Amino acid sequence: MKTYMPSEPLRPGDRYGVLSGYEPGTRTLPAGFQVAPPFRPTPVDIVFERDVPVVLRDGVTIHVDLFRPVGTEPVPVIVAWSPYGKGQGTSTSVMGIFGLVGLSNDVVSGLEKFEGPDPAYWCAQGYAICNPDIRGVGESGGDSVLWDRQEGRDCYDLVEWLAERDWCSGKVGMSGTSYLAVAQWLTAAEQPPHLAAINPWEGVSDVYRDLVLRGGMPDTGFARQLRDHSFWGNAGKEDIVAEAEQHPLMDELWEEKIPDFDRITVPAYVVASYSNTLHTAGTFRAWRRMASPEKWLRIHNTQEWPDYYDEANREDLRRFFDHYLREVDNGWEDTFPVRYSVLDLQGGDRVDVPAVSFPPPEAVATSYFLDGRTRTLVREKPREDTASYDIGANPDVVSFVTRFDEETTLAGYPKAVLHVEAQGADDMDLFVLVQKLDAHGTPLQQFTVPNQGAMIQDVTERGASILRYKGSDGRLRVSLRHLDEKLSTGDVPAHTFDRVEKLSPGEIVTVEIDLLPVGLAFHPGDQLRLVISGRSLLGPMMPRLREYEPANSGRHVIHTGGEHASYLQLPVLG
Template identity: 75%
Template structure:
C-alpha cells in the first residue's frame, strides 16, 4: 500500500488488522489520531477542515459520519475517539514512512505513528517540501520502487542498507539540506537543552533566572502576545522535538487557549518563511499571508487549552508530552498552572547572528491549515500571565544537535 493523506491514514488501520497478503506499507503523511490531529488539537474544537471534508467531499448515495456532531457531543477523549486511533502495536509489516516538518495537519500524526509502530523494519524520510510534489518527484518514485521491489518482488537491491532515518534541515534561505542519514529521530547526537524565559528582558537564556517576573497581555488588546528571543553566535542546528514548559495564570477567567510558535529570525530580526509548494504566484501569496499553513512554513507551532493540561503518562515522553484530554481542570483565581505544550518536530539551521523567537499568544498565530476554511478563534477573556524565573521558571526545550 502507498499514498498520501487519507491514503496514508487507511494504511495505519489496514496494517493493524494484519491481513495475510499485505507485504509492506508506505504512508506518505497522514493523521494518526482524529481527536488530536483533526478536530480537537490541543483540546480546542478547531473543526474547520473537518467541516470542509464533511460538507465538501466524500459524496455518494450512502450516509456518512457526522464528525462535527460527534465533536460537539464528545469534547473529551472517550471510546468514540479511541476507536479512531490505529492499534500501532499490531503493525508488524515493513514500513517506509515519509514526513515533513511543515504540514500542520499531518506532521504530528505521521511522526507519532512512526514512533509507535511495532514493526522492526521501518524507515523514515523527512522531506523539505509538500507531500504531493514530493510524492511524484522522479527520484522519490524510484526510491519507493526500490522499497516495494525488495518486499513485494523479493529483489536483492540493497534496500536494507538504506539509513533507517533520512532527515532534512531547513534554513529558510534557499540552503536546505536533505537526505541526512541517521539511525534514529532525533539523531543520537541531539541534546535536549532548556532555554529559560526571562520576562524583564524578554530573552531566552540557558541559565535559570533567579528572580521571579511576569510577562502578560490582555487578550482583547493589541498585541495579545508576548515573545522571547535568543541569538546564536555559532552555527546551530535544531533537529527533533521542541516543547514548552510554562507556568501560566489566567486573570479574569478560569481557562486559557494558548498558541505558541517558534520562529527563525535573520540577523536583523526579520522573520524567515518558505513556501513548501512550487506554485508561488500571487494567489498563493494572498492565501498564505495568514492561513493555508500547509503551503508556507513559518515555524513550529503548538497549542493547548489549559484546562486540558493533564498528561497521559503512558503516551508521554521526555521530549514529547501527550495530553490525556479526558478531564477538565478549570483554573482557580490566582492559581499558577504548570503546563507542557508539544510543538511540531523541527529540523532548522541557524547561522551566526541569526535569532530564534518564541511567541505565546491567545490568538491563532498561523491561521487556518487550509485556504478557504473557517478559522478557529481562541475561547479567551481577561489577562494571560506567563511566569518566569525563581520557583516558576518557564522554559522552551530545544533539540540542539551537538
C-alpha cells in the same frame, strides 16, 4: 455512538472526473492512451477492470477499479484507500489543487486517485493498482465512516480478496498521502496476511489530537471540509463535526479512530515533513509507536503532493516495493533508517541527512529559560518575573528571543513548559510558535510548493499553513493539561484529554505543550523567537477554511524565573 447524516450522490461537477460514472466492464488501454489532453499518456498497455464488486465480511459490497499490466505473469498490487472518487484524478478540483501548488498535470496520467499512486507509472513497473470506492462512497454500499478502525477491517477484506485474484502474485502493498496514509495505519493494525508493505506519506494518526480537537480546542474547519466535500454516496456519512461537539473529551468514539500501533508489524516506508500542521504530528507519532522491526523514515523539505509525485522519490519508493512485493535483491535493507532534512529558510536546505534515529543520537535536549524582564531566552534560570497580554488587545502576544553566536542545528522535538495564570477567566487557549529570525530580526519563512506567485502569497498571508512554513507551532487548552504518563516522553508530552481542570483565581499551573518537530539551521547572528498568544498564530491550514475563534477572555500571564521557571526545550545537535 457515531452520528450520521444523509449523503448525496456524486453528480457532474468540479469533483467529477472522466471515469467517475458507474460502468462495469473490462477494456485494454493501449500504450499511448491519454484520458484527457492535460495528462501524461500511458507508456504500456494496461488492462482496466472497472467497478468490480467486492463483498466485505458484513455483506456490504464495495466497487473497485483495477489497473494491471497486460500479460499472464502474476503481479503484486498496490491499494489506494480513500473516500475520494476513484475517477477523481481528472476532476477540475484536483486539477485546481495541482495548479494551486504549482504542479503540472502532465506529471500524472489522470488515472490515479487524488493523492494516490499513478497506474500509468506502476503498471509499467510490473504492478497493479486498486482504486476502491470505499464503504458508503459512489455505488458502494453501507454508511461511510471517517478514519475509523472499521476502515481497517474493510481494507483487510479487500487485501485478502485481491491476493486471491489469478493475476495477483499474492503480495499486496498500500501507498498514498493524507487520507490514503491514515488508512494504511488502520489496515496494517488489522494484520491482513497478504499485506506485505505499506508507504504512509504524511497523515494523521489520532483523529482527536490531529484533526478535530488539536490541543483540546474544537478547531473543526478542515473536518467540516472533509465531511461536506469528500463523501459522496447513496446512504449515510459520519458527521465528524457533530461528534466533536458531542464528545469534547477523549472517549471510546475517538479511541476507535486510533490505530493499534503495537499491531503494525509490516515493513513500512514512512514519509513526513515539518511543515504540515495537519499531518506532521500524526506521522511522527505513528512512526515512533509502530512495532515494525523494518521501518524507514524520510523527512522532506517541501509539501507532500510535489514530494509524492517527484520522479526521484517515486523511484526510491519503487526500490522499497521491489524489495518487499517483488522480492528483488536490490540492497534496500541497507538504506539508513532515517533520512531527515534541515531547513535553512535562506536557500541552503540540506536533505537526505542520514541517521539511525530521529532525533539523531547526538541531539541534546537543551533548556532555554524565559526571562519576563528582558524578553529573552537564557540558559540560566533568571529572577522571577512575568509577561502578559490582554485578550483582544494590540499586541496580544508575548515573545522571547535568543541569538546564536555559532552554527547551531536543531533536529528533533521542541516543547514548551510554561507556568501560566488566567486573570478574569477560568481557562486559557494557548498558542505557541517557534520562529527563525535573521541577524536583523526579520522573521524567515519558506514556501513548501513550487508556486510562489501573487495568489499563493495572498492565501498564505493569514493561513494555508501547509503551503508556507513559518515555524514550529503548538497549542493547548489549559483546562485539559493533564499529562498521559504512558504516552508522554521527555521530548513529546501527550495529554489524556479525558478530564477538565479549570483554573481558580490567582492559581498558577504548569503546562507542557508539544511543538511540531523541527530540522532547522541557525548561522552566527541568527535568532530564534518564541511567541505565546491567545489566538492562532498561523491561521487555518488550507485556504477558505473557517478560522478557529479561541474561547479566551481577560488576561494571560506567563510566569518566568525563580520557582516558576518557564522554559523552551530545544533539540540541539551536539
